[in-house]
Amino acid sequence: METVAAITLEELQLAARNHALPLEALRHPLTPVGLHYLLVHFDIPAVEAGSWRLELGGRVERPVSLTLEELRARPQRTLAVTLECAGNGRVLLEPRALSQPWLTEAVGTAEWTGTPLAPLLQEAGVDEEAVEVVFTGLDRGAQGGVVHPYERSLPLGEALREEVLLAWAVNGEPLPPQHGHPLRLVVPGWYGMTHVKWLRAITVVDAPFGGWQQAVGYRLRQSEDEDGEPVTRMLPRALMIPPGIPDFFSRSRLLEPGRCVLEGRAWSGFAPVERVEVSVDGGRWEEAELGAPLSDYAWRGWTYEWRADVGEHELRCRAADAAGNTQPDEPAWNLDGYCNNAPQRIRVTVADDLGTVVVA
Amino acid sequence: METVAAITLEELQLAARNHALPLEALRHPLTPVGLHYLLVHFDIPAVEAGSWRLELGGRVERPVSLTLEELRARPQRTLAVTLECAGNGRVLLEPRALSQPWLTEAVGTAEWTGTPLAPLLQEAGVDEEAVEVVFTGLDRGAQGGVVHPYERSLPLGEALREEVLLAWAVNGEPLPPQHGHPLRLVVPGWYGMTHVKWLRAITVVDAPFGGWQQAVGYRLRQSEDEDGEPVTRMLPRALMIPPGIPDFFSRSRLLEPGRCVLEGRAWSGFAPVERVEVSVDGGRWEEAELGAPLSDYAWRGWTYEWRADVGEHELRCRAADAAGNTQPDEPAWNLDGYCNNAPQRIRVTVADDLGTVVVA
Numbered sequence: 152m153e154t155v156a157a158i159t160l161e162e163l164q165l166a167a168r169n170h171a172l173p174l175e176a177l178r179h180p181l182t183p184v185g186l187h188y189l190l191v192h193f194d195i196p197a198v199e200a201g202s203w204r205l206e207l208g209g210r211v212e213r214p215v216s217l218t219l220e221e222l223r224a225r226p227q228r229t230l231a232v233t234l235e236c237a238g239n240g241r242v243l244l245e246p247r248a249l250s251q252p253w254l255t256e257a258v259g260t261a262e263w264t265g266t267p268l269a270p271l272l273q274e275a276g277v278d279e280e281a282v283e284v285v286f287t288g289l290d291r292g293a294q295g296g297v298v299h300p301y302e303r304s305l306p307l308g309e310a311l312r313e314e315v316l317l318a319w320a321v322n323g324e325p326l327p328p329q330h331g332h333p334l335r336l337v338v339p340g341w342y343g344m345t346h347v348k349w350l351r352a353i354t355v356v357d358a359p360f361g362g363w364q365q366a367v368g369y370r371l372r373q374s375e376d377e378d379g380e381p382v383t384r385m386l387p388r389a390l391m392i393p394p395g396i397p398d399f400f401s402r403s404r405l406l407e408p409g410r411c412v413l414e415g416r417a418w419s420g421f422a423p424v425e426r427v428e429v430s431v432d433g434g435r436w437e438e439a440e441l442g443a444p445l446s447d448y449a450w451r452g453w454t455y456e457w458r459a460d461v462g463e464h465e466l467r468c469r470a471a472d473a474a475g476n477t478q479p480d481e482p483a484w485n486l487d488g489y490c491n492n493a494p495q496r497i498r499v500t501v502a503d504d505l506g507t508v509v510v511a
Numbered sequence: 512m513e514t515v516a517a518i519t520l521e522e523l524q525l526a527a528r529n530h531a532l533p534l535e536a537l538r539h540p541l542t543p544v545g546l547h548y549l550l551v552h553f554d555i556p557a558v559e560a561g562s563w564r565l566e567l568g569g570r571v572e573r574p575v576s577l578t579l580e581e582l583r584a585r586p587q588r589t590l591a592v593t594l595e596c597a598g599n600g601r602v603l604l605e606p607r608a609l610s611q612p613w614l615t616e617a618v619g620t621a622e623w624t625g626t627p628l629a630p631l632l633q634e635a636g637v638d639e640e641a642v643e644v645v646f647t648g649l650d651r652g653a654q655g656g657v658v659h660p661y662e663r664s665l666p667l668g669e670a671l672r673e674e675v676l677l678a679w680a681v682n683g684e685p686l687p688p689q690h691g692h693p694l695r696l697v698v699p700g701w702y703g704m705t706h707v708k709w710l711r712a713i714t715v716v717d718a719p720f721g722g723w724q725q726a727v728g729y730r731l732r733q734s735e736d737e738d739g740e741p742v743t744r745m746l747p748r749a750l751m752i753p754p755g756i757p758d759f760f761s762r763s764r765l766l767e768p769g770r771c772v773l774e775g776r777a778w779s780g781f782a783p784v785e786r787v788e789v790s791v792d793g794g795r796w797e798e799a800e801l802g803a804p805l806s807d808y809a810w811r812g813w814t815y816e817w818r819a820d821v822g823e824h825e826l827r828c829r830a831a832d833a834a835g836n837t838q839p840d841e842p843a844w845n846l847d848g849y850c851n852n853a854p855q856r857i858r859v860t861v862a863d864d865l866g867t868v869v870v871a
Contacts, residue, residue, distance in 0.1 A: 157517030163602065164762045166523060167614050170530035175554040176688070183687050185545035186555075193757050194535040195546075242523065250760065254527050294759040298866050327543050328536070397553050399654040400610065402524045506658050 158242070162252040171256040177392045177416050180260070180445055180452070181231065181322055187259030188343075189329055190236050190251055192301050192364075193292030196349050200333040205317070209285070209354035212276030219319060219333050225266040228316060230339060231445035233260040233418040237342035237369055237382045240482065240491030248488035255495045256390065260416070260449050263337045265318030269311045272355070277307070280357040284310040286336050286347040287354065297363045303347055304360035305338065314339045314448060317350065339448030340384050340420035342490075344369050372486045379485075385420030386492040387478060389427045389439075389453065389470035393497050396505070404499040405508055411459045413439075418450035419472035426471045427453040430494075432464055439468070459501045469494040518602070522612040531616040537752045537776050540620070540805055540812065541591065541682055547619030548703075549689055550596050550611055552661050552724075553652030556709050560693040565677070569645070569714035572636030579679060579693050585626040588676060590699060591805035593620040593778040597702035597729055597742045600842065600851030608848035615855045616750065620776070620809050623697045625678030629671045632715070637667065640717040644670040646696050646707040647714065657723045663707055664720035665698065674699045674808060677710065699808030700744050700780035702850075704729050732846045739845075745780030746852040747838060749787045749799075749813065749830035753857050756865070764859040765868055771819045773799075778810035779832035786831045787813040790854075792824055799828070819861045829854040 158166070169190045176186040200219055208214035236257035241247060243254065272284070288301040309315070316337040319326060326332040331348030338345045344364065360366075365381070372379035391413050395406030417424045423444065428436035442452035457466070469478040482493040502508045518526070529550045536546040560579055568574035596617035601607060603614065632644070648661040669675070676697040679686060686692040691708030698705045704724065720726075725741070732739035751773050755766030777784045783804065788796035802812035817826070829838035842853040862868045 157519060158523050159517060161760055161762070163518050163523075163526060163612060164614065165760070166526035167531045167612075167616065168533045170549075171527045173528045173551065173555060173689070175557075178557055179688075183689070185547075185549070185687050185689055187545075189530075189545070191533065192759055194753075195533060197535075197538055252523060252527075254524065256527065292756045292759055293765060293865075293868070298756070298765065298868070327545050328539075329533070329543070329545055393554075396652045396658070399552055399652055400521055400525070402521070405653060405658065505653075508653070508658070 158252055159249065162249060165251045169251055171253065172259050174256055174390065175392050177390055182259035182261055184322060184324070184327055184330070187261055188234070188236060188257040190257070190343060191329060192294065193290040195328050196289040198289060198332060198349060203333055205334060205350060206352045207271060207275055208352070210278035210281045210357050211355050212278070213274070215275055222266055222317060222334065223319060226270070227264060228267055229262050229264040230314060230316065230337070231260060231262050231449040232337055232339045233258065233448065233450045234343045234346060235385050235388070235418070237344055237489045240493065241488030243493065244482055244484055244488050244491055248486060250488060258390070260445065261321045262323065263316060263318040264320035264323070265316035265337065267313060268315045268317055269313060272311060277355055278357065281307055281355045282358065283307060283356050283360050285354040285356055285360050286350060287352040288347050289349040289351045295363055295367055299363050301347065301364060302362050303345060303364050304356070305345070309338070342382055342385055342420070344382070368487070369489065370487070371489060374486060382489050385418065386490055387417065387419035387424060387470040387472045387476050388492045389415055389417035389468040389478070390495050391415035391466065391468050391497060395499060404497060405505045406459055406499050406501050407505060408459050408461050408501050408503060411457045413455045413457050413466065414452065415468060416450035416452055417470035419470065419476055421476050422472040422474035423447070424451055424470050425473045428469055429455040429457070430467045431457065436469070459499070461501050461503060464499045464501060466497045466499060467494040518612055519609065522609060525611045529611055531613065532619050534616055534750065535752050537750055542619040542621055544682060544684070544687055544690070547621055548594070548596060548617040550617070550703060551650070551689060552654065553650040555688050556649040558649060558692060558709060563693055565694060565710060566712045567631060567635055568712070570638035570641045570717050571715050572638070573634070575635055582626055582677060582694065583679060586630070587624060588627055589622050589624040590674060590676065590697070591620060591622050591809040592697055592699045593618065593808065593810045594703045594706060595745050595748070595778070597704055597849045600853065601848030603853065604842055604844055604848050604851055608846060610848060618750070620805065621681045622683065623676060623678040624680035624683070625676035625697065627673060628675045628677055629673060632671060637715055638717065641667050641715045642718065643667060643716050643720050645714040645716055645720050646710060647712040648707050649709040649711045655723055655727050659723050661707065661724060662722050663705055663724050664716070665705070669698070702742055702745055702780070704742070728847070729849065730847070731849060734846060742849050745778065746850055747777065747779035747784060747830040747832045747836050748852045749775055749777035749828040749838070750855050751775035751826065751828050751857060755859060764857060765865045766819055766859050766861050767865060768819050768821050768861050768863060771817045773815045773817050773826065774812065775828060776810040776812055777830035779830065779836055781836050782832040782834035783807070784811055784830050785833045788829055789815040789817070790827045791817060796829070819859070821861050821863060824859045824861060826857045826859060827854040
């Protein structure tokens with residue numbers, strides 16, 4: 152673990168509300184609710200599912216207003232999807248953006264059940280001038296000095312992909328309040344900001360959407376003056392379950408010597424993960440064994456057998472996908488701290504008798 | 512919100528893993544899983560419920576080993592219980608202890624279902640010399656330089672109280688991994704550290720238990736040299752749902768002027784909450800209206816009608832219980848940062864047109 156500049160009270164307030172995946176929870180192929188990472192920009196809104204409606208309109212021929220029952224009566228699909236926050240790793244960038252202070256573990260994988268979006272748009276009749284689809288949540292607040300509802304857009308072609316869902320259930324249960332009850336968008340492969348929660352409106356538009364979360368937030372910029380490129384799909388990343396047992400405060404690891412099977416998960420939003428590698432003490436990268444992915448849009452497990460010798464060690468892991476995306480040794484800095492997929496580092500103290508180890 | 516000294520990386524690591532109740536979730540009488548506060552000292556252990564057993568032994572005549580099925584076949588009780596971390600408010604103490612950096616919202620209320628502990632102990636036949644009962648979890652790690660399993664004791668008289676449960680379900684569902692699957696202790700009225708998760712053993716002992724979490728941790732000390740008094744039951748505390756809408760980063764609140772019903776919850780582990788008061792801008796404390804408690808061991812709702820005028824405001828709330836316990840204006844400092852029940856403070860900007868407010 153790198154050292155970082157001291158965290159501010161504002162960052163702590165966000166860290167207290169939101170939470171990452173405790174790394175040992177990587178053992179679950181599907182992350183149990185409550186362990187999946189969670190980022191709520193504003194407040195979780197109070198929604199009465201009985202009176203809630205989804206308004207689909209804008210540049211369509213037949214605007215429609217749908218109840219949850221009407222949505223649930225449509226064709227259903229269940230898909231395992233890995234979601235990662237675009238700001239994952241933000242705190243390890245130097246200098247760092249002041250926002251939700253993620254370390255490396257803002258991720259989770261769940262089975263989302265809902266109805267595909269594309270047929271709904273097709274039935275509504277999308278105008279020829281349409282270029283984007285805007286998704287508006289019921290949550291509202293100020294960011295960057297501007298009061299707005301949380302809303303994000305997708306290019307029309309992305310919105311029409313067959314795997315894009317309007318989801319009302321996660322891991323077989325109705326969405327809990329924090330994950331977007333009663334309905335959220337799921338855009339497999341894209342970073343978490345895309346999957347708009349507490350969805351109230353879908354609006355087809357004929358010009359690029361200029362809302363704050365789209366035009367200012369979630370862009371790769373080197374300075375305030377730049378527009379920057381939009382953040383879209385998840386870069387590859389591998390994470391490992393820290394081996395051994397933790398020290399409560401430092402989270403450093405203690406382990407007995409001998410054979411130790413390291414295990415973790417790896418994902419990419421661009422293409423299947425085709426290689427995971429492990430490096431011990433800065434040495435050569437060696438290939439881990441890959442398990443089957445849960446779906447085309449979810450992480451796959453990996454294992455690597457390590458012979459743990461007495462002493463201090465640093466473990467790293469990294470993934471590469473079939474599209475040629477990799478994890479760079481050093482992160483690519485950007486102003487707002489997005490897409491830092493530099494390899495995870497885990498420090499481990501290996502000792503014969505853990506009871507006698509003095510933890511610094 | 513008071514200002515505090517900058518948070519360290521180690522504290523951030525804990526804040527990323529663990530999480531508090533987002534304050535708007537106070538609207539739920541029973542906290543949904545995933546919103547309830549969570550503190551895991553070491554790692555969440557992997558437990559196979561099928562082969563798991565609870566060992567009840569020590570100073571008893573008939574030690575017993577029980578499967579989950581055998582426990583579930585015993586008398587069942589479901590009880591709404593408010594759980595709060597003993598370290599809630601730690602970060603607002605000055606100087607502060609370096610540990611999980613809680614602000615004010617490490618709390619939650621759930622319905623726990625399990626079997627009462629007392630009949631199990633009575634059937635096992637507690638020896639006359641017995642003074643305490645030790646509860647041992649499957650989680651293990653280092654704290655204070657000592658490797659140990661998480662374990663805590665209760666005086667025999669407390670362990671025999673009829674409301675103490677061995678719980679396998681929360682809000683009607685099997686315990687999720689993070690809340691102690693397959694079995695946890697629930698000791699209504701006591702701070703969270705008492706409710707040992709991933710329970711594997713219950714051991715009746717004839718001398719006070721000297722484990723780290725009992726003899727060093729969770730004691731009210733002014734210095735390292737003191738033994739201090741043990742932390743036990745929850746002091747009274749009221750929390751309110753922050754009114755209006757948030758600014759993402761500062762979490763300051765924006766509200767339109769006019770009638771605003773403030774609402775929240777209040778609890779005490781000693782006796783029923785009998786009064787909640789609200790103070791606006793440091794003015795007189797005025798009584799809120801109380802709702803019914805969910806049980807003898809759970810929070811009760813409260814409301815207070817506030818006339819919000821344009822300008823900057825600070826809201827505070829506090830509770831008092833029937834045993835005479837109150838919330839002091841200033842917290843009582845102690846070395847490890849326990850039991851800080853000073854009143855919550857919420858800053859609100861009231862303005863006619865929120866769209867034009869410039870958030871600092």
